[in-house]
Amino acid sequence: MASHIILPKEEEEEEGLGVAVEADHDSPEPPRYQAEPVPKALPFSATCVRISRDSYPNLRALRNASAVSLRDDDADFVKLEEGDYGYVLDDVQHLTDYLPELPTFPNPLQDHPAYSTVKQYFVNADDTVPEKVVVQKNSPRGVHFRRAGPRQRVYFEPEDVKACIVTCGGLCPGLNTVIRELVCGLSHMYNVNDVFGIQNGYKGFYSSNYLPMTPKSVNDIHKRGGTVLGTSRGGHDTRKIVDNIQDRGINQVYIIGGDGTQKGAYEIFKEIRRRGLKVAVAGIPKTIDNDIAVIDKSFGFDTAVEEAQRAIDAAHVEASSAENGIGLVKLMGRYSGFIAMCATLASRDVDCCLIPESPFYLEGEGGLFEYIERRLKENNHMVIVVAEGAGQDLIAKSIPAADQLDASGNKLLLDVGLWLTHKIKDYCKSKKMEMTIKYIDPTYMIRAIPSNASDNVYCTLLAHSAIHGAMAGYSSTVGMVHGRHAYIPFHRVTSTRNKVKITDRMWARLLSSTNQPSFLTQKDIDEAREADRLANRPPVPAGTSELREHTEKHPASESANGSGDVQEPLASESPRPHQPATVFAATTTSAPASSATTCVEDSRTLEDDMGATGPPETPERDTETPPQEAEETERTKEEKQKPEQPETPERSEPPPRAAEHARADDAQPAADVDTFNPDGCTTPQPAHGSEWPDDHGSSSSPRREKTKPEPEPAGASGKRPDVASSSKFNLFAFRSFSRDKKKGEKSGVALAATAEGRAPSQQDRPAQGKTWEEADKDKGKKARWKRFWK
Ligand SMILES: Nc1ncnc2c1ncn2[C@@H]1O[C@H](COP(=O)(O)OP(=O)(O)O)[C@@H](O)[C@H]1O
Numbered sequence: 001m002a003s004h005i006i007l008p009k010e011e012e013e014e015e016g017l018g019v020a021v022e023a024d025h026d027s028p029e030p031p032r033y034q035a036e037p038v039p040k041a042l043p044f045s046a047t048c049v050r051i052s053r054d055s056y057p058n059l060r061a062l063r064n065a066s067a068v069s070l071r072d073d074d075a076d077f078v079k080l081e082e083g084d085y086g087y088v089l090d091d092v093q094h095l096t097d098y099l100p101e102l103p104t105f106p107n108p109l110q111d112h113p114a115y116s117t118v119k120q121y122f123v124n125a126d127d128t129v130p131e132k133v134v135v136q137k138n139s140p141r142g143v144h145f146r147r148a149g150p151r152q153r154v155y156f157e158p159e160d161v162k163a164c165i166v167t168c169g170g171l172c173p174g175l176n177t178v179i180r181e182l183v184c185g186l187s188h189m190y191n192v193n194d195v196f197g198i199q200n201g202y203k204g205f206y207s208s209n210y211l212p213m214t215p216k217s218v219n220d221i222h223k224r225g226g227t228v229l230g231t232s233r234g235g236h237d238t239r240k241i242v243d244n245i246q247d248r249g250i251n252q253v254y255i256i257g258g259d260g261t262q263k264g265a266y267e268i269f270k271e272i273r274r275r276g277l278k279v280a281v282a283g284i285p286k287t288i289d290n291d292i293a294v295i296d297k298s299f300g301f302d303t304a305v306e307e308a309q310r311a312i313d314a315a316h317v318e319a320s321s322a323e324n325g326i327g328l329v330k331l332m333g334r335y336s337g338f339i340a341m342c343a344t345l346a347s348r349d350v351d352c353c354l355i356p357e358s359p360f361y362l363e364g365e366g367g368l369f370e371y372i373e374r375r376l377k378e379n380n381h382m383v384i385v386v387a388e389g390a391g392q393d394l395i396a397k398s399i400p401a402a403d404q405l406d407a408s409g410n411k412l413l414l415d416v417g418l419w420l421t422h423k424i425k426d427y428c429k430s431k432k433m434e435m436t437i438k439y440i441d442p443t444y445m446i447r448a449i450p451s452n453a454s455d456n457v458y459c460t461l462l463a464h465s466a467i468h469g470a471m472a473g474y475s476s477t478v479g480m481v482h483g484r485h486a487y488i489p490f491h492r493v494t495s496t497r498n499k500v501k502i503t504d505r506m507w508a509r510l511l512s513s514t515n516q517p518s519f520l521t522q523k524d525i526d527e528a529r530e531a532d533r534l535a536n537r538p539p540v541p542a543g544t545s546e547l548r549e550h551t552e553k554h555p556a557s558e559s560a561n562g563s564g565d566v567q568e569p570l571a572s573e574s575p576r577p578h579q580p581a582t583v584f585a586a587t588t589t590s591a592p593a594s595s596a597t598t599c600v601e602d603s604r605t606l607e608d609d610m611g612a613t614g615p616p617e618t619p620e621r622d623t624e625t626p627p628q629e630a631e632e633t634e635r636t637k638e639e640k641q642k643p644e645q646p647e648t649p650e651r652s653e654p655p656p657r658a659a660e661h662a663r664a665d666d667a668q669p670a671a672d673v674d675t676f677n678p679d680g681c682t683t684p685q686p687a688h689g690s691e692w693p694d695d696h697g698s699s700s701s702p703r704r705e706k707t708k709p710e711p712e713p714a715g716a717s718g719k720r721p722d723v724a725s726s727s728k729f730n731l732f733a734f735r736s737f738s739r740d741k742k743k744g745e746k747s748g749v750a751l752a753a754t755a756e757g758r759a760p761s762q763q764d765r766p767a768q769g770k771t772w773e774e775a776d777k778d779k780g781k782k783a784r785w786k787r788f789w790k
């Protein structure tokens with residue numbers, strides 16, 4: 001059977017075909033390119049429309065295009081290309097943006113014995129990868145990124161390429177694999193043999209010798225942890241770095257590092273462009289914390305989560321072998337608790353996970369001490385996982401310490417694990433509780449190991465994507481976006497930081513898996529929602545005054561402007577009143593049935609606030625009303641409408657707490673709020689929120705030994721109700737409702753009578769010639785008319 005293949009656009013254009021041509025495997029090979037450079041074969045980016053944000057004509061497209069705030073100088077480099085149906089390409093920098101006359105060359109891969117057999121090895125020049133894959137009818141579409149991969153024409157001849165590789169920032173599993181694959185990929189795919197290693201991070205550009213690297217010299221390095229090149233924090237001096245690049249004739253710079261490093265890479269690119277040098281800069285994002293925005297996950301993250309299991313296992317063994325044993329494990333995560341969250345979800349032995357994004361408190365109702373006491377009574381032992389950035393505000397209160405910064409300007413953290421160990425010990429002593437606590441800090445052991453199999457593959461693909469991009473003249477960060485490799489503009493990955501969203505389903509899954517208290521007050525939840533809303537807000541105009549005004553208004557978005565590396569965890573400064581949220585988890589609610597309507601409303605408002613859905617198709621949204629204004633107008637409209645809504649029993653206000661916290665299992669959850677994409681992760685994936693088995697805590701995992709406490713009636717003692725049991729309660733309620741509904745299908749009228757405890761009377765019977773169903777409909781109609789006239 002013939003398989004149909006669409007020829008790549010570049011091929012079509014250059015062969016003058018003009019339209020997509022379907023080919024099958026029996027058709028003859030399309031003719032290869034001639035060795036002669038073809039001047040008209042400029043990449044798409046060279047012809048794309050450069051749009052300044054100030055003059056952008058279509059507000060809707062602009063809103064879709066960018067939820068990130070940009071510094072003025074960054075905004076100058078933004079390349080937005082608009083298409084039909086709200087399509088916006090956030091394109092990356094290309095050599096031809098400032099050197100338009102550059103010649104191109106055929107990609108040597110076309111003659112490579114390994115690759116030339118693959119018919120569609122070259123990607124279509126117009127292929128893009130969407131930033132958002134879950135959208136609603138009226139929600140912003142997000143932008144697209146240029147798809148990574150080999151192009152048919154490249155901007156460097158192999159013998160002219162002089163490449164260098166540098167690793168910066170903290171260690172991470174997989175660094176050596178990326179280095180190896182860059183060296184081998186350049187050599188094996190493109191016949192590039194002039195590759196140098198820069199030693200010890202950015203400062204190595206101007207303070208050390210460059211190390212020549214060959215496939216032979218890097219052959220085994222992927223089996224070792226760390227980086228053979230050495231790394232450092234600090235030392236970024238843009239001018240000196242670019243002077244050295246220029247003096248040594250380097251024309252491809254591969255920079256492996258985290259958010260700080262990518263900011264540095266962007267500065268280097270800007271200086272290169274200012275000087276008009278033919279140099280491509282490829283950033284390969286590295287962060288063990290997985291805190292780089294846009295990309296699905298960073299390399300080394302899987303390995304870190306896997307290795308963290310070993311520490312958790314040890315903690316569990318220690319804890320379960322002692323009477324009232326507590327195992328405490330500290331994991332990395334300065335601002336983002338992804339490792340802690342995923343290790344907890346994967347392990348099933350963890351009773352409590354603390355991360356920087358979710359503030360917690362120790363004493364009082366719903367606090368950590370109360371939970372520890374309860375858990376020890378129930379199970380005799382417990383395991384706590386804490387991310388290193390968690391609870392820093394609490395520690396600062398009890399251990400006054402001068403704010404110290406590392407060479408990159410990152411705040412040095414106090415040891416939350418040690419502090420927590422002492423606090424727990426003191427508490428148990430005061431309660432005369434015998435206990436043993438073992439504190440394990442595996443952080444540096446975790447990041448020192450070589451990458452696992454899946455990370456090795458990921459590292460290889462990242463390195464190859466970076467090479468293809470640089471050879472094709474692009475300067476950008478590379479990364480996987482929804483499973484596809486893409487070239488992402490530097491500004492996208494440096495302007496925000498990826499964090500665990502505590503209003504997200506993933507965190508709700510964790511809470512329901514551990515049964516830990518949410519520790520959240522309504523204020524925390526509101527602040528988290530506000531942060532979500534800001535993250536999804538319309539873009540900030542590039543004009544300085546507007547930007548300043550906006551920044552003053554929304555200090556939470558400061559770091560999004562790239563003004564500093566340090567971003568305080570959400571709500572970290574808020575005093576912690578000892579009033580826990582009754583229920584937080586989005587997947588559960590113990591609110592009475594009457595609050596169901598409130599749930600729906602709550603969820604809708606949240607979606608609106610987050611900008612996930614627009615209001616019902618109102619013409620204002622699509623016209624030139626400034627987006628923020630439009631949003632406010634909509635909200636005001638809704639508020640105005642509310643009192644006019646007919647008062648039905650369902651709409652009666654639930655008790656204040658339940659109303660405050662009741663959230664949305666019953667209602668549809670806010671769409672597209674999953675920030676973490678577990679699909680690419682080799683660690684066991686949690687089931688989808690709605691499919692999460694209600695007995696997952698005990699039976700679904702053979703390793704789980706926990707005994708579940710009997711469900712307490714919601715709110716009976718003012719304690720936070722057990723999340724899993726309330727989930728069961730809901731499931732039960734839903735099942736009995738379905739059964740009743742089936743019965744009621746016969747006749748709601750008859751059923752109503754039965755429910756009232758009387759036999760269906762003559763009055764309830766359908767009028768002559770009418771069926772029970774028709775009688776039901778009539779009754780509904782009458783009720784609606786009555787409400788209307790009221
Ligand atoms: N805003 C910035 N501009 C230029 N270079 C930066 C910036 N922030 C950090 N760097 C440089 O990036 C390198 C690594 O940064 P760091 O934040 O420590 O690690 P990571 O890149 O892993 O986040 C350091 O050499 C640092 O000097």
Ligand SMILES: O=P(O)(O)OC[C@H]1O[C@](O)(COP(=O)(O)O)[C@@H](O)[C@@H]1O
Binds near residue numbers: 171258291333406
């Ligand atoms: O002790 P070092 O080398 O400064 O590194 C520790 C820090 O690096 C981190 O691992 C973050 O580094 P990256 O996200 O850049 O990989 C933090 O979790 C940790 O606080």
Ligand SMILES: [Mg+2]
Binds near residue numbers: 169258259260
């Ligand atoms: Mg960092």
